[in-house]
Amino acid sequence: MTEYERYAIYYLPDPGPLADFGAAWLGWDVQQGRTVPHPDVDGLPVADLTATPRKYGLHATIKPPFRLAPGHDAPGLSAALDDLCARLTRVELPGLVLARLGSFLALRPEGDQSHLAALAAQVVMELDAFRAPPSEAELARRKAAGLDPRQIELLERWGYPYVMEEFHFHITLTGKLDAAVVPQVEAALQPRLVPLLPRPFRIDSLCLLGEREGRFHLVHRYTLSG
Numbered sequence: 001m002t003e004y005e006r007y008a009i010y011y012l013p014d015p016g017p018l019a020d021f022g023a024a025w026l027g028w029d030v031q032q033g034r035t036v037p038h039p040d041v042d043g044l045p046v047a048d049l050t051a052t053p054r055k056y057g058l059h060a061t062i063k064p065p066f067r068l069a070p071g072h073d074a075p076g077l078s079a080a081l082d083d084l085c086a087r088l089t090r091v092e093l094p095g096l097v098l099a100r101l102g103s104f105l106a107l108r109p110e111g112d113q114s115h116l117a118a119l120a121a122q123v124v125m126e127l128d129a130f131r132a133p134p135s136e137a138e139l140a141r142r143k144a145a146g147l148d149p150r151q152i153e154l155l156e157r158w159g160y161p162y163v164m165e166e167f168h169f170h171i172t173l174t175g176k177l178d179a180a181v182v183p184q185v186e187a188a189l190q191p192r193l194v195p196l197l198p199r200p201f202r203i204d205s206l207c208l209l210g211e212r213e214g215r216f217h218l219v220h221r222y223t224l225s226g
Contacts, residue, residue, distance in 0.1 A: 004210025022058025030057020052175030
């Protein structure tokens with residue numbers, strides 16, 4: 001297995017219309033590992049709007065990016081994730097909706113997300129041995145973003161502040177937007193994206209990704225078969 005600078009565990013939509021639209025919208029097909037021309041969407045500067053999330057591809061974070069801890073390797077991580085996914089059961093929710101999250105746009109699930117939150121927490125905990133601790137510089141950068149005491153505690157324990165009860169599943173579509181631009185982008189996305197959103201929305205696999213030269217690539221998809 002090719003070694004990468006960092007690894008992450010994400011939900012990726014199955015290949016199909018939503019994944020294809022997301023790859024073009026962001027300009028990076030994480031599943032194929034290639035750049036994709038942006039669509040013409042009402043004259044919007046799509047490349048600028050999507051610059052921040054582009055490197056990650058269309059995804060929802062389950063276990064945030066991490067470097068491998070000493071004594072661990074990519075095949076061992078893959079085997080552990082394979083074993084874990086064999087014990088995890090799939091999640092089914094009513095659907096996805098286009099939503100505003102602070103100053104950016106994302107897809108958010110509808111319905112009771114307690115099963116999904118529990119799944120994410122289990123992945124974070126069970127695979128934590130593979131995660132090298134963040135550097136002091138990384139910790140300082142995160143803390144400077146205005147975290148509350150609980151988020152700082154989670155950062156120091158799990159390497160990321162938005163896990164456990166702070167976890168909120170979302171599929172990022174843009175970087176931070178000026179308030180005046182948000183309605184325009186939202187209105188342009190609605191007719192193009194909403195018809196592609198699955199109902200019901202099922203999470204029946206998780207994906208291992210690796211970062212190389214500043215972009216994430218799909219390494220393997222694992223079926224949830226518990």
